[in-house]
């Protein structure tokens with residue numbers, strides 16, 4: 001496992017880290033026992049950074065991470081999120097009172113006195129024009145409730161606006177072979193300001209693992225079933241917002257580029273790590289075998305210029321017209 005600086009926090013985080021949404025919920029049924037095995041496998045593989053949220057299984061994901069931390073001696077940095085408890089994403093919901101409640105709940109779930117990194121969880125665009133919300137976050141840092149804060153955004157424009165606030169340490173954004181726009185303008189700016197970048201949905205919800213087929217089915221409580229068209233939350237979070245069959249065809253083009261012994265997931269993650277502005281990718285993993293597969297991407301040699309150019313051609317021809325300007 002290799003490690004990269006996380007913004008100005010002083011932390012070095014595993015460049016392949018762990019996304020803990022699926023072990024909380026919204027991805028079909030998961031057993032806590034298997035989720036804990038997946039978490040232990042991540043730490044065994046060198047992962048020292050986990051991304052979660054208060055709403056992932058209504059605290060279930062955070063509580064599993066607390067259990068993991070209790071039974072391991074390694075330092076495990078946990079980034080959680082707040083804001084999605086609101087019935088609707090409106091600026092008026094981001095009050096000191098609500099933030100206090102969300103933070104206290106996460107502190108309890110994570111069994112800790114201070115949150116390592118608190119991210120605003122896809123707040124409305126309007127919020128990024130309200131410095132008073134960020135001033136409140138500064139107060140929570142001063143009070144010792146959170147060590148650092150960052151944001152998780154849908155759009156590049158929100159990311160660009162967020163890093164104008166000097167104490168935003170990290171931006172979490174969708175970045176993968178199917179979602180390339182963050183690299184155009186945002187990554188150079190973030191790098192210049194030493195802001196950490198968490199690349200989320202790195203496997204396009206499984207499309208980039210190469211295991212999905214036209215006739216693959218998903219449980220009714222799996223967002224790949226119920227949110228394909230953005231029925232419950234932003235459709236960009238499901239299959240990275242790419243039309244399913246187009247995504248399958250594009251993934252087949254990537255399959256042709258795999259070096260010997262490299263899995264599709266590893267290739268997709270290594271592609272993300274080719275951007276040195278990225279601090280880490282946070283692939284979701286439900287089982288130890290998935291985690292082991294993903295973590296091995298960290299130690300792969302760089303992708304060849306030919307492979308990078310081929311991914312670019314695939315993106316320009318098949319994916320760019322569908323997603324590039326949308327997020």
Ligand SMILES: NC(=O)c1ccc[n+]([C@@H]2O[C@H](COP(=O)([O-])OP(=O)(O)OC[C@H]3O[C@@H](n4cnc5c(N)ncnc54)[C@H](OP(=O)(O)O)[C@@H]3O)[C@@H](O)[C@H]2O)c1
Pocket residue numbers: 018019020021022027051052081121122152153172199200201202203204205206209211237265282283284285286289290291293294
């Ligand atoms: N708004 C936000 O802030 C937001 C939104 C989305 C995600 N996130 C964060 O980003 C993380 C990653 O995104 P994601 O979980 O949505 O999507 P992802 O990482 O692109 O896909 C994860 C899913 O792919 C499958 N998978 C993972 N590794 C695999 C492997 N090696 N081989 C085969 N299948 C594999 C697993 O599901 P199956 O086994 O069921 O196929 C897993 O749950 C989340 O866990 C969360 O921490 C944040």
